[in-house]
Amino acid sequence: MLTVITHMDADGLISLTLLLKKLGGARIRAYFTSPVQLRDTICHSVNKRTNLGKLYIFDMAGERRAIYAAAIYDHVVWIDHHRWTPEITLPHMEIVIDPEARSAATVVARYLGIETPLVKIAEQIDTNHVEDDEAEMLRNVIGALRWKFYGRELSIKLYHLAEELMGEDLFVLRNYSDIVSEYSVWVEYLREKVKKETKIFMEKGMRIAIFETTESVPVYIISNDLQEREGSFDLIIVLIHKMVKSQPVTKIEFRTHTDVDVLRIAKFYGGGGHIKASGASVSDIVTIPEILKAIDLLY
Ligand SMILES: [Mn+2]
Known part of the structure; x- marks a missing residue:
């Protein structure tokens, strides 16, 4: 059994897609979280499980306690592009950090030996330099899902989206047009509020x-x-x-x-x-x- 803990954004999601591609779509246990909640998410992921196996962590820096928490797994592969140095190194943990990479997906693709246009999309969104329509669409779909759902339901939706992206056909994003337009209305309201307040x-x-x-x-x-x-x-x-x-x-x-x-x-x-x-x-x-x-x- 594989466990993945990834950042709840486009880069983290695409990193998960790359791993799914590599594994041919095998089901994995996936958690979406933020750097601030990483340690809690790792602890939560371990709860009531006897066989822990391998853990992947994508797109998040880790402080000492997050590293110790992750170390409970049999084998850990931690891939990131933030600028940090692990405070501890352990023989069963492989920590790959490239702070020059424009997205974690870039590093994940290199690690897994995958080439895909999804990496360029992750880079555009992660550096806030969106140029392609596909990148804009994906950013909106993730924004809409995060706005509409939360908790377990949100995780299921994001995992499903990561699976859909395996085909590299960004046309699947059109299935989300209803929720995206609902979200756009709210975004306009938010913009007005930002302007005023x-x-x-x-x-x-x-x-x-x-x-x-x-x-x-x-x-x-x-x-x-x-x-x-x-x-x-x-x-x-x-x-x-x-x-x-x-x-x-x-x-x-x-x-x-x-x-x-x-x-x-x-x-x-x-x-x-x-x-x-x-x-x-x-x-x-x-x-x-x-x-x-x-x-x-x-x-
Ligand atoms: Mn990132």
Whole structure:
């Protein structure tokens, strides 16, 4: 039995598709998660299982405890393109990191010896430089699924999509046109809200945009819209306030249009990611004045 834990985005999904292709469509146990939740997802994946076998992890950096958690599997192949160095190495864990690669799918394809146009699509979406219609369509389908579904149902939908992409015929994305148009209506509403409610600050000579919300939002839309309308920002911050089991949780997303290192502030909040795109999940209410203070402290 194979287990895959992959990032819940286009790059992570395509990485899973590549593995499915390599294995000829054999069923594998797949989990979609985020770097912030990686350790919990690994622990959850182990629950009540006696035979663990092999684990693949795609498109996520791992801190010490995530690596220890993964080490419970018999064999681990961990493939990523974020800039990090494993704090521990173990003989049964193969960690392949190429920070120069434009997507994790690029590294996965190389590792598995597969050549496919899907890699180019992953690269365009992951670097936020979408040029092809297929890449745009896939980004919208994943956005729509993440907007409409959650939990186990979302995982099943994403796995199904990963299987559909094995054929490399992006025409299958047309089957999602209804949900995508429903999603587009909501995206327009979100854009209006971003336009009206985004707050702009100057701190430490940096231009900062902050948007607060209570629903999950695709951050690239906010970041791209702001840049188009207001020019480049050094820091784009999205605060998503939620209640989880009657406790407040703040999901924070960080992006930049310039060269500011947003990984630094994400790490400060216990999160992770890339230099230009990162995030954290905090079990508390995080306010704007608090974030501005953190920026003052860190930069
Ligand atoms: Mn990626």
